Amino acid sequence: MTTQTTSAAADTTAPTTAPAVEIQGLSKEFAGHLAVHPLDLEIRENEFFSILGPSGCGKTTLMRMITGFETPSSGRVRLGGVDVTDVPTRNRDLNMLFQSYALFPHLTVFENVAFELRVRRVAKAEANRRTTEALELVKLGHLGDRKPDQLSGGQRQRVALARAVVSGPKVVLLDEPLGALDQQLRKEMQYELKRMQREVGITFIYVTHDQEEALTMSDRIAVMSEGVVQQVAGPEDIYNRPETRFVAGFIGSCNLLDVQAPAGAEGEEVAVEVPGVGALRGVLGETVPTPRAGTLLLRPERIEVRRAGEGDGVVGVAETLTFLGEEWHLHLRVGEHLLRASVSSLVKERDLPGLAAGDRLSLSWRPQDARIVVR
Amino acid sequence: MTATTRAIHLGRQEKPKRGSLLLLIPGIASVVLLGVLPLFIVARNSFAVADDYGGITDGLTFENYAKLLDPVYSKTLLFSLGLGLLNTVVCLVIGYLTSYYIVSRPTNRQGFLLLLVIIPFWTDFLVRTFAWITILGSGGPIAGILGIFGIAGFSVIPSNLAVVLGLLYSFLPTAIFPIYASMRSIDPSLKEAATDLGASWWGVHRRVILPLSSPGILGAALLTFIPTMGVFVIPVLLGGGKDPLVGNLIVTLYTEFRNQPMGAAVSMVLLVLMLASMALVGLALKRSSTKRATTKKTEA
Numbered sequence A: 001m002t003t004q005t006t007s008a009a010a011d012t013t014a015p016t017t018a019p020a021v022e023i024q025g026l027s028k029e030f031a032g033h034l035a036v037h038p039l040d041l042e043i044r045e046n047e048f049f050s051i052l053g054p055s056g057c058g059k060t061t062l063m064r065m066i067t068g069f070e071t072p073s074s075g076r077v078r079l080g081g082v083d084v085t086d087v088p089t090r091n092r093d094l095n096m097l098f099q100s101y102a103l104f105p106h107l108t109v110f111e112n113v114a115f116e117l118r119v120r121r122v123a124k125a126e127a128n129r130r131t132t133e134a135l136e137l138v139k140l141g142h143l144g145d146r147k148p149d150q151l152s153g154g155q156r157q158r159v160a161l162a163r164a165v166v167s168g169p170k171v172v173l174l175d176e177p178l179g180a181l182d183q184q185l186r187k188e189m190q191y192e193l194k195r196m197q198r199e200v201g202i203t204f205i206y207v208t209h210d211q212e213e214a215l216t217m218s219d220r221i222a223v224m225s226e227g228v229v230q231q232v233a234g235p236e237d238i239y240n241r242p243e244t245r246f247v248a249g250f251i252g253s254c255n256l257l258d259v260q261a262p263a264g265a266e267g268e269e270v271a272v273e274v275p276g277v278g279a280l281r282g283v284l285g286e287t288v289p290t291p292r293a294g295t296l297l298l299r300p301e302r303i304e305v306r307r308a309g310e311g312d313g314v315v316g317v318a319e320t321l322t323f324l325g326e327e328w329h330l331h332l333r334v335g336e337h338l339l340r341a342s343v344s345s346l347v348k349e350r351d352l353p354g355l356a357a358g359d360r361l362s363l364s365w366r367p368q369d370a371r372i373v374v375r
Numbered sequence B: 001m002t003a004t005t006r007a008i009h010l011g012r013q014e015k016p017k018r019g020s021l022l023l024l025i026p027g028i029a030s031v032v033l034l035g036v037l038p039l040f041i042v043a044r045n046s047f048a049v050a051d052d053y054g055g056i057t058d059g060l061t062f063e064n065y066a067k068l069l070d071p072v073y074s075k076t077l078l079f080s081l082g083l084g085l086l087n088t089v090v091c092l093v094i095g096y097l098t099s100y101y102i103v104s105r106p107t108n109r110q111g112f113l114l115l116l117v118i119i120p121f122w123t124d125f126l127v128r129t130f131a132w133i134t135i136l137g138s139g140g141p142i143a144g145i146l147g148i149f150g151i152a153g154f155s156v157i158p159s160n161l162a163v164v165l166g167l168l169y170s171f172l173p174t175a176i177f178p179i180y181a182s183m184r185s186i187d188p189s190l191k192e193a194a195t196d197l198g199a200s201w202w203g204v205h206r207r208v209i210l211p212l213s214s215p216g217i218l219g220a221a222l223l224t225f226i227p228t229m230g231v232f233v234i235p236v237l238l239g240g241g242k243d244p245l246v247g248n249l250i251v252t253l254y255t256e257f258r259n260q261p262m263g264a265a266v267s268m269v270l271l272v273l274m275l276a277s278m279a280l281v282g283l284a285l286k287r288s289s290t291k292r293a294t295t296k297k298t299e300a
């Protein structure tokens, strides 16, 4: 006991609050197809936790197992330390925000938001007060009399949000809540959601397939692919230190080169041979006990481009140059590979005047910007 | 949304072309000839005086309606109302539960289940009613099974219980379809949302599914209540004709008693009852939609 306390105190990265949701070995099989492979997750209290992944990777299924709509094929779910795997949905202290909003069309906005308080038999005066508060929180106090079909998409979204938080649940799960909104409204609602989450102090589990949304809003992100959690980390780590080839390719744009990873410890600087390119420098993204096939991950913006002859890097030929305003995207032919690099407009004007397709360029990067992963 | 509104708008403004009016003639003619005209004749006859052979003579009298207050008739009317009500309630309850069961099955299974509900319609109504005599009668399977346990002489034919069972059997599909139709249009995530917000099975139904399927339920009530009173085969075959329904009364008055004006009067009562219940249902639907819009004002 004592040692545990000291070690916790010494470890500054340890979470200061108890986990809001703990998932152990949770999996789901549909008719012989494993939609969610057994996975472990720990979501901290008051955390904005995103689940990010392409369509069909099992995000919704994972959410539905946490809410209890779907019975897991294996594994346990704990809420605030209590095992709720066998507790019916209605007795779990969490609420879900549906992608389709799922507002009750026969009830007014006010009654929609008050629904849970009515069901749980909260005294009428108290229920009305809290409903009014929740509506004010989403700035819809004046629309309580309307029916859902008299609202705009954004307003419906807010009503659904107010309805989900009115009873003060520990956890709110949001399944692609902004999917149906236009770009402008999305941005607005992203900000609103974040503000509300901080204001109300509720754990948000947020499902999205929009990487930018996940990066800007989340405290931590779990990246999923084909029912497997690839990596759980903060936005910066996910972007800069992807642990798998999938994460690197899915988030942002990344050059992926097949290499033979040598044995070594995590973070060790190594040189790998890329056929037709030569020896490239990089660091091992994880400890590799024995040499095996791997991937070299290199973000386009981490590549420094100079006129050939000026540096000692890899030499490539510019094939296409695309102007995007603040930066230029280059496609560079290196041996049989086509590498992407991005150069800020300022750098291009200053260091690469008159750059044109067919020019020979030298490419270089810091070793720590080229990560070698084996998954 | 806007596109639809505009389409409707345009549709209204469009003048009907002469060709389309011509096309309507067969329809209008058949409605007038087969619907309006006979109805008009029946209405007229209900105020007529009968001659000694039951034929219609001219004249205008309210006597036919006054006679309906006679216990002979009023008893049948009340009994029909009661039985109609009972059958409607039972059909609605079972119809609601059945519809809910079908709707909660996977979509590809729903068609099959509905087919099961329809199949009996492919056999003649009379034949099916005779089948019930066999099932519920002294030589039927129920009597047979009870006989094994030493309970001899089972038969509920003829009895009012058999009539109730027969009516339930005949009208259940009529109740299931409208309820199923309105339930199917309810977004399944509404049920999940209600569960998520703490509602029990009963709460989900009372607060969400029931109100949202109320148009179908009211429609089913309408399709069950009045036709039940007009049924005449079932009370005769399964009930032994002891307690007639309005339908039997009409048949008897027209055929055995040869009292056409009385028969017409009873028919008119049935018609008025039907119109009244339709108006009531319409009113209920309108009320429920306006009430919902105003509930909050009183509470806030």
Ligand SMILES: Nc1ncnc2c1ncn2[C@@H]1O[C@H](COP(=O)(O)OP(=O)(O)OP(=O)(O)O)[C@@H](O)[C@H]1O
Pocket: A030, A031, A035, A053, A054, A055, A056, A057, A058, A059, A060, A061, A062, A209
């Ligand atoms: N009820 C079900 N029966 C059978 N298979 C299912 C069922 N629900 C989901 N699946 C399958 O499980 C996999 C994961 O589905 P899920 O809905 O969780 O994906 P998702 O990540 O939420 O995708 P999206 O981003 O498109 O919403 C898919 O292959 C899907 O076809």
Ligand SMILES: [Mg+2]
Pocket: A059, A060, A061, A175
């Ligand atoms: Mg989904």
